[in-house]
Amino acid sequence: MATYNTKQLIEYFSAQMPVSERGKVLPFEYEDINQLVLDSRQVKKKTLFVALKGANYDGREFIPKAIESGAVAILAETDDMGKNGIITCLFANNKKIPQITVYKLAEKLSEFAGEFYGEPSKEMLVVGVTGTNGKTTVTQLIAQWADLINEKSAVLGTIGNGELGKLTPAINTTPSAVDTQGYLANFLSKKVKLVAMEVSSHGLALGRVKGVDFAATVFTNLSRDHLDFHRTMTKYEQAKWSLFSPLTDKLAVKSSGKKIINYDDKVGKRWIDKLDDAIIVSTLPKNLKNIRQLGKPYVGVHKIVYHNKGTSIYFDSSFGRGELESRLFGEFNVSNLLLAFCTLLALGFPFYVLVNTAYHLQPVIGRMEIFKEKNKPTVIVDYAHTPDALDKALSAAKEHCTGALWVIFGCGGDRDKGKRPLMAKVAHSYSSHIIVTNDNPRTEDAKMIINDIMAGFSETKSIKVIQDRKKAIQWAVNHGDENDIILVAGKGHEEYQIIGQKKYRYSDRKVVSQLLGITL
Template identity: 55%
Template sequence: MAISTFKTLFSLLGGDNNFDLDDFPLNYLRIDSRMVNNNDVFVAIQGSVFDGRDFISQAISAGAAVILTETNKKTNDLKIKYIKQQAKLVPQISVLQLSKRLSIIANDYYQSPSKKLSVIGVTGTNGKTTVTQLIAQCATLLNEKSALMGTIGNGLYNHLEPSLNTTASPIDIQTLLAEFVKQQVKVVAMEISSHGLVMNRVKGLSCAATVFTNLSRDHLDYHKTMSKYAKAKWSLFSPEAKEKQVVYSGKSIINYDDNYGKRWIEKLNQPTAVSCQPKSLRQLKALNIPYVGVSMIEYHDKGAKIYMESSWGNAIINSRLLGEFNVSNLLLSLATLLTLDFPFFAVTNMASFLKPICGRMEVFNVKNSPTAIVDYAHTPDALQKALQASRIHCKGNLWVIFGCGGDRDKGKRPLMGEVAEKFADRIVLTNDNPRTEDEMKIIADIEQGLLNSDKVQVITNRVEAITQTFAQAELNDVILIAGKGHEDYQIVGNTKYHYSDQETVKQLLGVENQL
């Protein structure tokens, strides 16, 4: 069944509805020519790597019925020319500032699918994947059909397709949301990156709730300053952003333990404040806004026992997630569902059944072997928190294996080294995704943050680094393998190779699944 028609498309682009045009049915908007099928609309814009205009012929051969291209000249806006190919004429429409308007156009084309769903937008430096996964997992346990969009993948919960970016293209976002509406999904938990906000990928999106996890140094190769990075994140919540159609955010759930979050709470109308610090409970109660806090947390080898207090009631939660930061992630997830009127006792009862997330403090251990923990930590703050969480479970030496991504923020590299030296007993520096940078230059940048080279080894091959560390570690040691988490690839030069920390660890331990 067709989604729209040519005349309708022309009209939502700003064209005259009375303009003399032949009408015909249209299906999906596509930004990737390889995804085009019969009667689809191919959006040919210039990306960071490829120029969509180079694939117009390929798209037409695949069945594209209309081509949209970008123009920066007002005089060329909505001009139509016809491309003759395969004995058919395909209209090509020039659209003024198409790339900036893409999200709004796609939203209108699919008839505002986000308004028909409970979309939960989650942003922050760390924790986005865990929070979205926990929200979708809990909602699913409560018999609400749920979907995810983010780093690990996009699709129905437990049926994810791999994603290229944390926040997908505007076309893909709206197409997925339209599919979720057709599949009768109720809850969509979506990671929203600072890049996605600045690049207008979510412009016009309607969120039932928006969640802020935390803000620490990352992506300064792109944003340049922490001020600009914070401004990008704030745009998901600010009342001014709503007026500019950046995003229509509903209720806000904010991490009170973060300095930015604490300031933002003062600017928002009735946000839900969340803290995992018992010392903050009295302050939360004094804010006169909805809150979720804790009176006590008991950490143990299998997770944590959380004594939660909130505007909705009190509960004891036995969490299976490791570390203080995961208590924060869990409480943010529960607070979001409570803010959206999910029943208190159902939410808190299900919390104890929530499972750890792939590549997020994922524990692997077998008898007579050191324990390995695989985590995605790739910022100084995330690495510190992962090491602190790992220390709770370590009776011997705490090892950390990590590197830094090439062609990315170089300023955080010595900070990562400094954190590793402060919180780990032994350090093994290796490759992450070196991309087009010299691997030894990346490691030298990390070493600038180290004072004592005696506790450091450099083993650039990641498999070798993990293998040799296991050979050296004692039975009571813990090995934190940081940086790649769920990723099943490594980028060297411009080539992406299959690689997985989990697979490497399982092979060394001789197990099929984590224990």
């Protein structure tokens, strides 16, 4: 990784200075910068500290601490447009340290971080996947598939960041603007050829990927979620759209690359009409004729067969015809698989090699992950925590269920309250047995969350409430029959439960495996 220095830093931002201030820049002793950080606790020698005004903390308050720890330069956000680009001198340890104030720094940080790290996204195939549901599965499938054909890959997303099998835990679905570019630079140094990253609506709204050159971008679907942040579905959709929109959009990324869009989603269908260069994916045989007639590249299905080993998908496409054998369950996973398939085809990966390796793709942990032991009910652990995701998960489980269908779920605290009764309605429409339990209550009263959920049931006599999540799963496993399926929804891969402001060690996967006597 090339070393940056304070001279380059000043030159980068001096173009934004008011003309009257450009001659006032003090001569600084130029120092190498090896690290770019947002957290003052990570500052060491040769560090550039970025002081942003955040939702919970104001990074500008930690500038003295950063300097004390060895920062050689400061980027500080300002709310005053008139101070944009102003460079002042801070004195510490007998050195003159430049502090540059930047108006709306958060919006400019992704592009600057890209410059700082040498524009790593231009040297790799970076795929951005957005949508309410399916981001994790699609990114993991893309990375798995690339690995299967000896193209070194990595992922950024909910389950973790890094090469498959070497993931480090993720704090956010989409890392900060600084961390995103830092990860990409690190992957490039390890000769990674393809990076598949989940791009959340938060990440888009906050400009975290604005400076990323994407080789391809993928849209899975859009349904109700994150309204505590976006407030309206219109704003939520606008955030997602910025991954595909023209550069005139304030939040648009540097390059959207190939645009792969799910035609089966009503939002996706609308976007396809707006995008001349869209590549279309549909899992519904009834849509095949329509998508052929649009005159755009496509992958469509003419038959799907569900069986006890997974799914057989017979498809037609502008790339060729064939059959994909998949170990994944459910219609929505057909969509996830085809979106991954289409993306790799659009990037030039060989058609027949992809078709012949599809069966080796493994289900993603915590995403319709199946746990089965003789003489006990089948348990499926899934991350579904929105009404639409729960609907899809239950629909998929029902396809393979010969006994009773159970569901165990709760809702997160300090999040969109409006979806709680909607989750109940979905659960009631599919399941013979329902247990309402805790998810991550956070700082909300767990009983009040459950009351919000219970309000969505047309009758509650058949609904069981067991707040302790482990006990809820235990009760279902002990009372279920061998042919029953129990869907444990909401936490998926997570290995913690947030109660109050504390994280407690907890895993649905581990609880289920222990109850069934399965070794993870």
